Each structure stands twice: as structure tokens, then as C-alpha cells.
Amino acid sequence: MSNELLISLILLVPLLVAGAVLALNSIPDVREAATLVGAGALFILCTVLAIRTGSGQEIALESPDIALGLTFAFKLEPLGAMFAMIASGLWILNSLYSIGYMRGSRERNQTRFYVCFGLALFGAMGVAMAGNLFTLFVFYEVLTLSTYPLVAHKGDENARRGARIYLLTLLGTSIGFLLMAVVWTFAIAGNLDFVEGGLLAGKVGPALGSVLLLLFAFGVGKAALMPFHFWLPNAMVAPTPVSALLHAVAVVKAGVFTILKVSVYIFGLDLLSALPGTEIVMWVGCFTIVVASLIALTKDNLKARLAYSTVSQLSYVTVGAMLANTAGASGAALQIAMHAMAKITLFMCAGAIYVATGKTEISQMRGLGRRMPIVFTCFLIASLSIIGVPPLGGSWAKYELMQGAVDADHIYVVYVLIASTLLNVAYLLPIALLGLMPPNADTLEVAGFKRPGGAPFLTVLPLAITATGCFVLFFGVDVISDFISPVFGARP
């Protein structure tokens, strides 16, 4: 298969899935099979893509000029290949999970749900493979728009309100800031290609560069940097599979991926470390890490707590990119992978608990782990990975980030990371531990199953796999870091 065909197929498969789901509206079993087959095919294609990228092949595809000197261009580099692998791989598991969840909780409009999922993956693949800033921007918006109906899925006033905030924040920041940054970059550099060493390197002064960096950092609303983070907790009105794949993996990771990509290929690490604006973004990132964790502590709703945890963890990536050295940036890249695996597990656990018992508040879950041991054990494992306990994947990301902070002489970042770890312990561990402990002595009452038989098998299997994945990532970290190391130059 030629590389051009490979890129086209990766873009086409999610669209075909969306089309097939629409056509198979009336036969739910076949409709779901179409999603699964498509997800499987996409993952295989992405694996091929990653292998070819890793072997140093030039994989690119460019459309003719569409207007004003803009083109749709796709060009693979390790970061994008990694993101495509993560998104497509987790799509398979999440599709299995969706089937169990959507049927288990008898949601309406399931066809629209799967169609939009396909479109969202199309957006994510485009973001991953984008070869210039214009293409990245376009697919970024595709991702925003295709997930809007998913957030509004329930259709009641609450869901519509959440979806409205979601759309307005993401579109508002991207049109208000990001587009301006993109066009401005175009005006300065004359093109929008991702260039090794940075497109803007040597073309902007410190003041202009800082302004551009701030426009990028706040324009990418999906990276959930404060004060543009509130869309994420509001998006939690969506069904849990959406929160799991999109708001822990595809959408938010597309945001921080954009930040990382802009840092590496538009600014270049050298330019970035010389800009005063970098320091500002890093401060905001650190602020977000700590404050979002503190807010998470106050939330009793499980999904809300996880959402704030995501806000906090996303800023790890932003801060890592702003450290602007090899260890920091590769720590940021690792964080994308590690956090994706752990956070999707946590969300799937939350969904499984909801389907089985109808409970959404943490305080109602005491003792529940005895009835759902697998779910709560997996929750514990994923929590430990987020906290950064070996032998779980999350520990490597945190280690590299700290290394980067020390290298860059930003000791306060190390303290922020340590504080964040303690806060992680405080807001994540009690959930699993209280769940596994015996019920309250005075009431002796554990929430019962709303659904006979507890969580459907299809909701438990995927989360068990991803929890195992957290272990695998710890031992397989060399593969990933070797794969992405060409992006940042040699490792020190």
C-alpha cells in the first residue's frame, strides 16, 4: 500500500463508518458491528502508519492550492503517529464499551451517537496527521463540531446548556485567538508548514513571539488552560463513553497535541526557551495544575471530579512543552499516552458503576467495591498510574517532566508536580479505597444494583484491558520514547 493511499484510507475509514452506521440505522447489531470493524481496520492502518513513520519513511500527502496559497497537507511525524495510534486503539475498546453502556442504560438516538463518533475520529485523525497549521486548524474545528451533538445527546435543558458552553468556549477561543494566531503566523512566515526546528525561528522578536504564543496557548481551548477550562466539566453531561474517549482522550489530547506540535514545529524549542511569554504560559499551566486539583477535591460527583483531574493533568503537557527542552517535551509526549490510558479507564469505571447502580456521587459508593471488585480494582490501578506510582505508566511521564524542570532550572515546577501528586492521592485514592472497604458501620447499607446482574460484561472488559495497559506502558516505555525521540533531537 502506498503511503498516500494509507493516509487517505485513515481519513476515509471513520467517514465510511459514519456512513455505514447511518445506513444501518434499523439493524442495531449490524450497525455496531460496522463500528467495531471500522475501528479495528483503523487501528491496523494506524499501526502500519506508525511502523512506517518509525522506520523513517517520508509519509506525506498534499492537495493543490485551495485558495490564498493554503493547502490541505498531511505529513506524518512520530508525535502524530503516536496520537493516531492512541486514539484509534482506544476507539476499539471504547466502542465495545459504548455498546454495553448505551444498551445497558437504554439511551435514545443511538445511531446519531455512533455517526458523530465516527466523525469525531475523522477529526482526530486529521489533527494527528496534519502537515501544516491550516489543516490542523480545520480538523480541530471538525472535532469540535462533531462532538457537540454528543455532548447535547440527552437533549434536556441541562444537556443543552452544557453543550452550549462547550461549543461557545471551544469555537469562541479558536475563532477569537487561534485563527488570529494562525493567520498572523501565515503573514509572518509566508506559509504554515510544520518545520523541524520551528517555522518562526529567527523570524519573530521576543515581544511578537510572546503575543503569538499566548494567542496559541489560549486559542487552543481544548487544552483547557485556565480560565478556558470550564467547558470540560460542563461537557460531562454527555454519556460516559463520550467523556471517556473524547474528553479524556481524543478531544483534549488533540488540544495538548496541538500545543506540543506548535511548540516544537512552529516555534521550535530554541525560540520557545528564549521567549518571555513561555514563562507566562508556564505559570498559568502550573496554576491550572494546582487549582484544578483543589477544585477536584471539592467535587462529590465522580465524573466532575475526574473532569477537574483531567484539566489538571492536561496542563502537565502544556507545562512540559513550555519547559522547552528535550526531557520536558518528551515528558509531555509521554504524558499524552499515559494519561490517556489511565483516564479512559477511570471514566469507563465511572460509567460501569452508573449503568449497574445508577449512582453518580462518590459518597454513595462506599462499600460498592465488594459488589464490583473488578471495576474498583481497575479504578485503583488507574488512580495509581495517574498519581505516578511504579510499576504503572504514569510514573515515567512525571519522572521525565521533573527531569525537564530541573534541566530548565525551573525548580518551582518540580514543587508544583509534587504538590499535584499529593493532591492526586487526596482526590483519587479515597474513591477506590472507600469502595473496597466495608460499608458504613452504622447503616451497613451498600447501594444495590439498579440493573439486574450489575454492569454488563461489555462495559467491564474494556476497562480491564486498559487497566492492564497501564502496566504494559510502564514496561514498554522504551518503545515509545525511542519512537518519539527523533522529534526532540538526541536524548541527553
Added chain:
Amino acid sequence: MLIDVLSLLPESWVRHLPVLVVLGPMLLSPICAAMPKWRIAWALALFGIITSSVFAFALLQDVMAHGRISYALGGWAPPLGIEFAADMLNAPVLVLVSVIGVLATIFAMPTIVQDINEEKRSLFLSAYLLCFAGLMGVAITGDAFNLFVFLEISSISTYVLVAIGGSRDRRAFTAAYNYLIMGSLGATFYVIGIGFLYAATGTLNMADMASRIPEVADSKTIHAGFAFIVAGLALKAAMFPLHQWLPNAYTYSPSFVTVFLSATATKVAFYALVRLLFSVFSPELEFQQVVFTWVLAPMAAVAAIACSFQAVFQTNIKRMLAYSSVAQVGYMLMGLSLASAAGLSASMFHMINHALMKGALFMAVAGVVMSLGSSQLKDFAGVARKAPWTATALGISALSLVGVPLTAGFLSKVALFQAALMQDWWWAVVVLAISSVLAVLYVGRMLETVFFKTPGPAQLQVKEAPLMLLIPLWVLALGSIYFGLDASFITSLTDGAANVAFSGGQP
């Protein structure tokens, strides 16, 4: 991407193309009025406008191949006789107006049955043809006074078209009356301005005027003429704050008239403004630069923000779109006031895109109103469930209005941004960005209502719009997507237009 229409036409017709684009509809208009059966009148109108659009396409190709074409009306050579002149600046406008005309005429079939009493339909179509001919005439003429004549032909017939809505909603009468007063003021201003220019230069032919103005540019006569002309045409183009006639006229006229006017009338007036400013006057003139920087650009900025803001608070969907139109005119004026080739090209690009999307939006709204009977936003709750095709086309065009990537509206917005950045007009970029965010607000509110609100009993009675409405609607909606993926055709036209404007009208 075009079929070679030119080679299909006989040689003797090709020579007369400039006059043929106007002649057909104009001659058919009185015949239409006499038709006892309105369906025959409709067929005649459609025929007239289709031929007109074929000629417009041929003319465009001729101009692309051979440059400026001058046509002496009645054999009287310009500058004494009236000249029709086609170049890259107006040929695309002719094509735009005639193509929208064809689609609008198809769209007219199902809607005028509902909106207009049977005995008036033939007369209505006759007025429509006259309005169309007037607009084409404004675009093709090379004579400043003749432009006034065509402007009045189109305007007076427009007043009639708006007022016909009065048989359903009596507020259309006041809207039409308002429009008549304001429109007449505009036309009068324009003709006074032309009078001044005539006094100073002794000619009415635009090309001739352009060559004589620089010698006398520093006279009070020219300054006064310039001011009158800009004010007059800006009124017709609904430039803030001279737009007061527009929201009511769009809201209360029959839906067909709204579609046609929103996609053509303001566009043609905008073209006339460009023609006068760039190929009669010139952006190099000092007083013109002052007006660009201190009058047009600030007004454009206020329009883009204030009118978007007003759109957010409208409860009637047609009125909301009308305010959005005024804001979008602000975008175009912003590009124009940059006084650069890139700015003008971006503005023309946006003008074409805006015709596509606003035409489609008003069509889709009309499609729902046909079976719903109300154009209040709250009554549109969940209509997507019963009319998915209409609603989807509405959605696509609305996204283009916001400027979402993969739609034409995005590219023209980027082009405007770029042109503004080239001159370091940061504030203009900020203004357009704020206006876009406001557009997200009002468009988002509309889409949320249409797609996600729970329909009530009235909404469940909504039916899909008839096929005759869906076809033109989807042609426009797909156009918005197609030109969002590959706008090289439009940009080649608008670049050509900007080129003409900046080389002083000569090829």
C-alpha cells in the same frame, strides 16, 4: 471548471452579449404582466433569467479570454453615447446575480403560491423580472448616469415586491414605505453626486470621467460629488448607519423577495460602490484615503460588532439574519476600505460567499415557515426532526456564516484577516474576530433550537419543504461546501477583479 458556453453561441450574438444579459428579462417583463395564467408567467421569467445567466457566463468567458469589452448602445460611440462595459470586476457580479436569479426563480414556484394572492402573481413576476433586469443593468453599464437609471428601475420594482407582502402581513406596507423613502434619498444623493461630477468633468462615461478627475481632483465640486455618491450608494448597500430600511424589509416581505434581495440587491449596490470608488475615483486620491480610513473603516467596524450584537437579541429568525447581513456588509466594507488589491479581492470573495449562504439561509427558513406559519425563533424548536433535509442545509449555511473551516465563509474570512494583516490593521482583525464570536452566539442559538430542542405539537406538524425548494437550497448549501474545499475558481475571479480596479479599469 466551466463549459465553454462562448463557443456554443452564434457569432452574431457574442458581439451583443453585454446588452443581451439585460434585454431578455426587460422585454419579458411586460409580457409576463399580461399573462392570464401565472404559471406561464413564471415559466417565461425562468426562461428569461436562464438565458440571461447563459449570456452572463459567456460574457465572463469572453472577458477572461479577451479582457475588457466595450459595447456602444445604439451605435453611438462612447463617451458621448451610452456604453455597456464588461470587465473582470463586473462579469463575476453578473454571473452571481443571474445564477442566484435562476435558483430564486425555481424557489419562487412553491413559495409564491402561499405568499401572494392568485390575481397578483403575474404582476409580481413582472416586477421581479424588471428588478432583475435593473440589477443586471447596474452591473453592466459603463455610464454613470445610466447606472442611476438602472438603480431606480431595480429599486422601484423592489418597493413593489416588498409591499406585496402586505396581503399577508400589513407591516410589509410600512417596511416598503420606509424603504421607498430611504431608497429614494439614496438614489437622489447619487444623482446629485453625478451632477457635480458632470459639472466638473463634462462627461458621464465612467472611463472618461476616471481619466479627467485627477486634473480637477482638488476642487470642492469633486469633493461634494464624491460625498454624495458614497452616501447614496452606501445607503443602497445597507452600510451602517444607513441600514435602517433593511431589517424590516427583509422580515416582512414575501420569503421569495427576501431570498432574492439578500443575495443580490445589496451585493449589486456594493459592486456599484466599488466601481465608483476604484475605477471612477481612485484610492490614490488623498480625500478618498481619508474617507476610507476615517469613515468607511470605522463604520464597517461598528457594523460588524453592533449589528452582530443586535442579531443575538432578535426573536424573529428572519430579522436576526437581516441584522447579520448588515454586519456582513461591514466585513465587505472593511476589506474595501483597506484600499489594497488583497483587501478588495477578499471583500469580493466574501460578497460572493455571503450571497450563497444568506440565500440558502433565507430559503431554508422559508421552507420551514411554509408549513409552520411562523418565523419566531422559539417556534423553530426541534423542526430538524420533521424536516431533516431543510434543517441540514440550514445548518451548513449557518456554519459558513460563522466561518467554520471546510466552508466557503471560512476562506473568505481568512482572506480578509490576511489582507488586514498585510497593512498592520490589527484592530480590524480583532474587530472581525469579535464579530465572529458574536456570530457563533446567534448562529449557535438558532442551531440549538432547530436541532436539539424538544418539538411541541405545532412543530410536529412541520413537513419537509417541497422539492422545488430543496433543489435550489441544496445547490447553494453544497456551493458553500465546495468553495470551502476549493475556492481557486472564485479567488481567480476576485483577484482578476481587484486587478482591474487597481489598473484603473484598463486591461
